Amino acid sequence: MTDKFDAIIIGAGHNGLVCSAILAKKGKKVLVLEANEQTGGAAVSREFHDGFSVSACAHLLYQFQPDVIKELNLQLDIVKDNLETIVLAEDGSHIKYSDGKISGVSDEDEKSFNKFHKRMTKFGALLKTYLNKPPARLGTKNSKDLLMLAKLGFDIRRMGKTEMREFLRLIGMNIHDELEERFENPLLKGGLSTDAIMGTHLGPRSPNTILTYLYRMAGCEGKISLPKGGMGSLSNMLTETAKNSGVEIKTNSEVKKILINEGSVSGVESKNGDIYSSSVVISNADPKKTMMHLVGPKHLEIRFTHRIDNFRMKGNAAKMHFALNKLPKINKFKDSDFEQRLLIAPSEHYVEKAFNPAKYGESSPKPVLEVTFPSVSDNSLAPDGKHVMSVIAQYAPYNMKSGWNEEDRGEFIAAIKSALRLHMKDIDDCILAEELLTPLDIEREFHITGGHWHHGEFTLDQFMFVRPVAGFSQYKMPIDGLYLCGAGTHPGGGISGACGRNAAHVILEKG
Ligand SMILES: Cc1cc2nc3c(=O)[nH]c(=O)nc-3n(C[C@H](O)[C@H](O)[C@H](O)COP(=O)(O)OP(=O)(O)OC[C@H]3O[C@@H](n4cnc5c(N)ncnc54)[C@H](O)[C@@H]3O)c2cc1C
Structure with a gap:
């Protein structure tokens, strides 16, 4: 079968769905091909035992971006908002924290926590401004890139000398040292360490665990909610939004190959041999899978292949x-x-x-x-x-x-x-x-290589300007018409919709 679409999206994860809906709302004819029977990727609800359903992978919502909600006019159905975090103690002396409030710790720890939370929220807010736009390209003379870099520098400087120094000191640091210095309660340190390491191959003593903590805070200032019906209900809403905007979605349609003709994409071939044509292909699959398997090294420059292959x-x-x-x-x-x-x-x-x-x-x-x-x-x-x-x-x-x-x-x-x-x-x-x-x-x-939460480790060497790899953090890959829109791109994983939204805007800008 051959059909002509303005864009084909590989994968109906939440980022693919967000991307598709934004493109379709701007009049693009979009086809989404999803390998699984259900849309949503790792944001799905499913029955795992007779009569028992669960969010099968991601289960808590704390990073979904207000910009996505606004742009797609979504009405999230939240069954429980502002969940507290309770760090359990065997003897019942649990501690609780949420939204800057804490109980079960000493007055000293409470004071330190308030200070810590305030600072992390401020730094998280700075990061958040940059989650919702493609990162600037480094080393170009393009005025937009230069302006964005200058703005980033200015935003950091604007926090004041002390806060700027603190931000720069902390950003690559491990969370263990910071927690040891500030707090005495082991449960509190255990809880905050966990917030920093979730989904990563990092321990609290690993560098970059302040960055991962800040990324979490940058979502919704650390506020956690539970969608009604599990995470799948969010994906169902995105699926409906995409369909209502005119997107065609085919499930049970795994893409085997991205078709390339003289250095440009020409469409995709599904596992069952169907061919779909388009000069724009956007992959919600992870970077390694997309570039190493769906494209294949023979179409790629050796240095790029090497970098993608080394993406952790x-x-x-x-x-x-x-x-x-x-x-x-x-x-x-x-x-x-x-x-x-x-x-x-x-x-x-x-x-x-x-x-x-x-x-x-x-x-x-x-x-x-x-x-x-x-x-x-x-x-x-x-x-x-x-x-x-x-x-x-x-x-x-x-x-x-x-x-x-x-x-x-x-x-x-x-x-x-x-x-x-x-x-x-x-x-x-x-x-x-x-x-x-x-x-x-x-x-x-x-269908996530390595089963990785973020579609790729979340560390400074795979962050922002260099995510997934240096020179290709603006969603466009080194083949004409090929883009990424999943968690392996900036800003990273979690149910945020930011990768899909940013990618859509880059593609729209290119016409
Ligand atoms: C155990 C675990 C728990 C997590 N818990 C949370 C949590 O509580 N809160 C949170 O915010 N985040 C959580 N995450 C992270 C979050 O689930 C992911 O970061 C997020 O789902 C990524 O979304 P995505 O749309 O970019 O990609 P995905 O959700 O991975 O979607 C990609 C889609 O592409 C499809 N696809 C791939 N290859 C092909 C192909 N060849 N052809 C067609 N389709 C293809 C896949 O089937 C999938 O539907 C968790 C992750 C893990 C692993």
């Missing part, structure tokens, strides 16, 4: 879903506490120790966990009186020494359960069914 993207976050016949008991917990975001990260040392084995291809025997019970706020997810527990578990390295065989899986499930059991003594009596998604499973189910 080995996932470290696993997802675990539990169907529960009742809620577990947690020491000194109120009913409403089950609606919040719970962390099992008793200290920053615990988090660092959990990271250590991952460096050598082993999973954490004592993993760091982010736990939610979405069915407590949203009864559409489980049968009456029953519940769903959704857990992100780190560290679960993609490149496990033994390749995630049954034994590895069993060991990691046991490790997750024993971490849970310390705080939920009756958890074994509650579990009806369970499902583990390792980064390898995530790669298979969501």
